[in-house]
Amino acid sequence: xxxxxxxxxxxxxxxxxxxxxxxxxxxxxxxxxxxxxxxxxxxxxxxxxxxxxxxxxxxxxxxxx
Amino acid sequence: xxxxxxxxxxxxxxxxxxxxxxxxxxxxxxxxxxxxxxxxxxxxxxxxxxxxxxxxxxxxxxxxxxxxxxxxxxxxxxxxxxxxxxxxxxxxxxxxxxxxxxxxxxxxxxxxxxxxxxxxxxxxxxxxxxxxxxxxxxxxxxxxxxxxxxxxxxxxxxxxxxxxxxxxxxxxxxxxxxxxxxxxxxxxxxxxxxxxxxxxxxxxxxxxxxxxxxxxxxxxxxxxxxxxxxxxxxxxxxxxxxxxxxxxxxxxxxxxxxxxxxxxxxxxxxxxxxxxxxxxxxxxxxxxxxxxxxxxxxxxxxxxxxxxxxxxxxxxxxxxxxxxxxxxxxxxxxxxxxxxxxxxxxxxxxxxxxxxxxxxxxxxxxxxxxxxxxxxxxxxxxxxxxxxxxxxxxxxxxxxxxxxxxxxxx
Numbered sequence: 001x002x003x004x005x006x007x008x009x010x011x012x013x014x015x016x017x018x019x020x021x022x023x024x025x026x027x028x029x030x031x032x033x034x035x036x037x038x039x040x041x042x043x044x045x046x047x048x049x050x051x052x053x054x055x056x057x058x059x060x061x062x063x064x065x
Numbered sequence: 066x067x068x069x070x071x072x073x074x075x076x077x078x079x080x081x082x083x084x085x086x087x088x089x090x091x092x093x094x095x096x097x098x099x100x101x102x103x104x105x106x107x108x109x110x111x112x113x114x115x116x117x118x119x120x121x122x123x124x125x126x127x128x129x130x131x132x133x134x135x136x137x138x139x140x141x142x143x144x145x146x147x148x149x150x151x152x153x154x155x156x157x158x159x160x161x162x163x164x165x166x167x168x169x170x171x172x173x174x175x176x177x178x179x180x181x182x183x184x185x186x187x188x189x190x191x192x193x194x195x196x197x198x199x200x201x202x203x204x205x206x207x208x209x210x211x212x213x214x215x216x217x218x219x220x221x222x223x224x225x226x227x228x229x230x231x232x233x234x235x236x237x238x239x240x241x242x243x244x245x246x247x248x249x250x251x252x253x254x255x256x257x258x259x260x261x262x263x264x265x266x267x268x269x270x271x272x273x274x275x276x277x278x279x280x281x282x283x284x285x286x287x288x289x290x291x292x293x294x295x296x297x298x299x300x301x302x303x304x305x306x307x308x309x310x311x312x313x314x315x316x317x318x319x320x321x322x323x324x325x326x327x328x329x330x331x332x333x334x335x336x337x338x339x340x341x342x343x344x345x346x347x348x349x350x351x352x353x354x355x356x357x358x359x360x361x362x363x364x365x366x367x368x369x370x371x372x373x374x375x376x377x378x379x380x381x382x383x384x385x386x387x388x389x390x391x392x393x394x395x396x397x398x399x400x401x402x403x404x405x406x407x408x409x410x411x412x413x414x415x416x417x418x419x420x421x422x423x424x425x426x427x428x429x430x431x432x433x434x435x436x437x438x439x440x441x442x443x444x445x446x447x448x449x450x451x452x453x454x455x456x457x458x459x460x461x462x463x464x465x466x467x468x469x470x471x472x473x474x475x
Binding site for chain 2: 012013014015016018019022026027028029030031032045046049050053054056058
């Protein structure tokens with residue numbers, strides 16, 4: 001299992017993460033990322049890592065627990 | 066063991082390498098970069114990095130440690146001079162040849178140089194070194210002239226105003242960012258720059274630049290002469306393909322690729338990012354896009370195809386680009402060049418609005434959004450889901466910010 005760490009101050013609301021994995025990320029009305037589930041199953045890991053890397057300001061990380 | 070060579074370590078190249086590992090590629094990955102800098106992210110070069118609110122370390126795409134962790138061979142200062150698809154080799158400036166099973170062309174685009182002479186103090190903004198040189202000149206204060214009001218020019222103008230310089234913004238077209246916005250929308254952004262003290266010179270070109278760093282005179286075609294300590298030329302970029310000239314590959318404003326981003330007639334050759342001109346699966350037209358998100362999406366597409374070459378999926382992405390100017394976030398969804406907006410929602414005066422473009426058959430062609438997060442996420446999701454224009458309008462209309470009414474005389 002891995003966990004998602006979001007830097008809410010860095011987030012600029014570009015929404016690339018939502019387009020890449022809308023079951024994991026959303027953006028609130030203020031334009032800040034909402035992490036819908038903080039743990040990542042191994043089978044989802046590649047997809048969530050790729051969503052994290054689509055962030056233009058590197059506000060998302062997937063870390064080993 | 067299979068070897069994938071990636072030529073170019075800007076965002077397209079780096080993300081391809083990372084995605085290859087995420088997708089389970091266990092071959093050798095060689096990442097070649099002609100610059101000697103560790104890979105870095107380019108969008109901040111005209112914004113936060115230029116302004117000084119972020120530094121080079123904070124915009125790195127890859128560190129030595131991260132490269133090691135991913136088992137990437139990262140070679141900096143590597144000038145690739147040729148690609149031989151028959152021998153499946155690339156050649157470096159020092160005549161070294163590297164054999165590949167797959168090669169990913171990610172050499173990006175170079176800023177179009179100033180046609181009015183290239184001397185110190187006349188800047189382009191494409192690399193970290195460019196941004197550092199410009200920043201040094203901005204530190205001298207005074208006046209700058211920015212030629213070209215595309216995203217780069219408009220962002221540099223905003224940054225320079227934020228730093229307190231006098232700024233002249235020159236463009237032969239009538240409004241800023243006119244590749245992205247028709248004139249009526251462009252006028253809103255012209256107003257933004259004027260409100261921040263930029264002196265606009267639109268509808269006029271540059272005849273010549275005289276003088277030297279610290280004391281340039283920029284002569285405009287309307288007869289105006291502008292004095293400036295430095296000049297920034299932001300007139301576009303050209304794909305970096307000269308090294309492919311002897312390859313026999315189809316090069317025409319980029320490396321020509323099929324809908325899977327594979328170079329035609331050359332097994333194992335792919336392209337991503339600004340240098341990639343691919344045949345769009347939907348329209349059958351060749352297109353090239355110079356946006357960050359496109360490079361990242363293409364990197365993933367190519368990585369997946371390299372890992373599973375027998376089941377490639379056509380590249381399909383919805384264009385998205387952002388620009389930060391002053392305290393405004395300007396975001397463009399979809400490709401609506403040449404189209405005229407159908408609806409403006411929200412409040413221009415307070416800088417929170419969206420313009421929507423209708424496509425054929427009631428579809429949503431795209432949107433331009435300023436400082437309204439809900440409109441951005443709604444339109445991006447709608448484009449991805451193929452929702453209709455009317456659906457999007459129905460969702461956004463009730464949520465649209467209303468102008469603040471002047472109550473006087475009510």
